[in-house]
Amino acid sequence: MWSLIGKLLGGVGGMVGRIIPDRNRQNEAQSRINEAEVSGAPASLMRLWRSFLGWVLALLFCWEVVGRMVIVPLFFARWGENLPPSALDQIMALLLGMLGLGF
Structure with missing residues (x-):
């Protein structure tokens, strides 16, 4: 009886592992x-674009914060009225994704 239950649960566990x-x-x-x-790209080029980004x-x-x-x-209250909307959401998504902490 117990061996049958063990076999059934083992089969379910295997299916869950595949899913x-x-x-x-x-x-x-x-x-x-x-x-x-x-390995496929020149080492300097790979390091350059990541560090640049x-x-x-x-x-x-x-700048945003x-x-x-x-x-x-x-200091520039009148100049701040004409600024475009903040892009902090997009910057944070890219920055955290690059650091491996985001999406």
Whole structure:
């Protein structure tokens, strides 16, 4: 009786394992993809565009948080009225995604 229940639950567990992907295998596959991407491109080019993008996003983040929300209202109030809408949502999505913390 107990062996039959164990076999049934074991079969259900196997089906659930096939339906729900294993995070460790996904991470290993992503690691292999990243290694293949880096090995196929010139090392300097791969480092350059990522660091450039990181610096640009960091500067945009500083502008949106410090410049736009603090400095402009304090010192340039009339100039702040004509600024376009904030793009902080898009900048944060890109920056956190690049750091591996976002979407």
